[in-house]
Amino acid sequence: MKNSIGSFSRMKSTNITLILNKIREHGSISRVQIAKETGLTPATVTNLTSELLTAGIIVEADTGCSTGGRKPIMLKFNTSDYGICSAYISPVKVEFAVANFEADIIYYNSIPLPKENSVEKSMEFIEKQYAEYSRTTNRKISGLGLGLHGIVDTDSGISVFAPNLDWRNVPIGNMLQERLNLPVFADNDVRLMTIGEMWYGVAKNVSDLVFVYIGSGIGGAIVINGNLYNGFKNGSGEIGHCTIDTDGDMCSCGNRGCVQTKANRNAMLNAMKSYIADEASILSQDSGCADIVRACIYNSDPVACRVINDEARYLGITVNNLINMFNPKMVVVNSDIKDFDKAVMPGLTEEAKKRKMKFFDSSTEIKYSHLGEMAVLKGGIAMVLKKICESTSLINGQNS
Ligand SMILES: [Zn+2]
Missing domain, CATH: 3.30.420.40 (ATPase, nucleotide binding domain)
Structure with a gap:
């Protein structure tokens, strides 16, 4: 599969990537601005954009604003062919x-x-x-x-x-x-x-990043210096299997007390079922995770809010561990549970910030994804x- 790549030398490929990234970031951009932002010489930009135009990857668009003199021709991706x-x-x-x-x-x-x-x-x-x-x-x-x-x-x-x-x-x-x-x-x-997230989402232009996804399991990915870290055998990012409770429940991985056993969809449902046994709630045994989220946000239901507080706490501790380990510029969180951001993110962020190291404020941003189901x-x-x-x-x- 790899041999379909590679008609350019490494240097040329790097420069083309720089140019295409600028076009992607801006939507449309002039050659002069590309040179200014990438540090490439105007001649290099002209030559490489000419190749990209011939290949049909980009097209010339409308002229841009001018600060005097001729208006520059803008370049953008070819979106029709x-x-x-x-x-x-x-x-x-x-x-x-x-x-x-x-x-x-x-x-x-x-x-x-x-x-x-x-x-x-x-x-x-x-x-x-x-x-x-x-x-x-x-x-x-x-x-x-x-x-x-x-x-x-x-x-x-x-x-x-x-x-x-x-x-x-x-x-x-x-x-x-x-x-x-x-x-x-x-x-x-x-x-x-x-x-x-790095191309179209909240982490545009962020080169050091940790991503955490909460669904039926808890997964993650680590980006170092703009590249996804694979690990020795492509097994990196198993954030859900970080131990958070040494004597906790058995996890599918064979270990005990993984954060996945505390904060995934099933864990939320199990917590709800045990809490409604001794506290009044609008939730029932058949309620789902989205019901818990809604009941916490709109009804301040005590059981729902207790489950959400647990969720935020376990995930906040995990995010803080990740911040200490990787010192990323940003942690991005996403979930397939509707309105997870509204219910869980404030508590998660507070917990992570509360636990940050006193002697080192990494100023890591914690954000929720906007990309949704796509x-x-x-x-x-x-x-x-x-x-x-x-x-x-x-x-x-x-x-x-
Ligand atoms: Zn596990």
């Missing part, structure tokens, strides 16, 4: 989307994914969606970003272990690449969300766009 596909094989469904180079979603579809025969069924759906979209458009597709849960070998596109689908060592990236005849770049879903798909789009930035050979869908 090319597209990027993104797919997410989650534990319960498969999603497929196509976006332009500005990550505007122009096509989307999804199906529930049964556990039986899930490899074939997910590939069938993605292949069918790709074929259906391709029939209706002249857009050239540059690649597919693929999000998977569990451990993913990003170099080979292999799903090493996807616990909820029971996949082990499935070479899904290569299998899809052959079926679609398109470059496919696979990564773990939480890591893709992190890339999405976070993984947007991350997949960003990943392909990043590959395009690194090598324009992808622009024409070249696959070798």
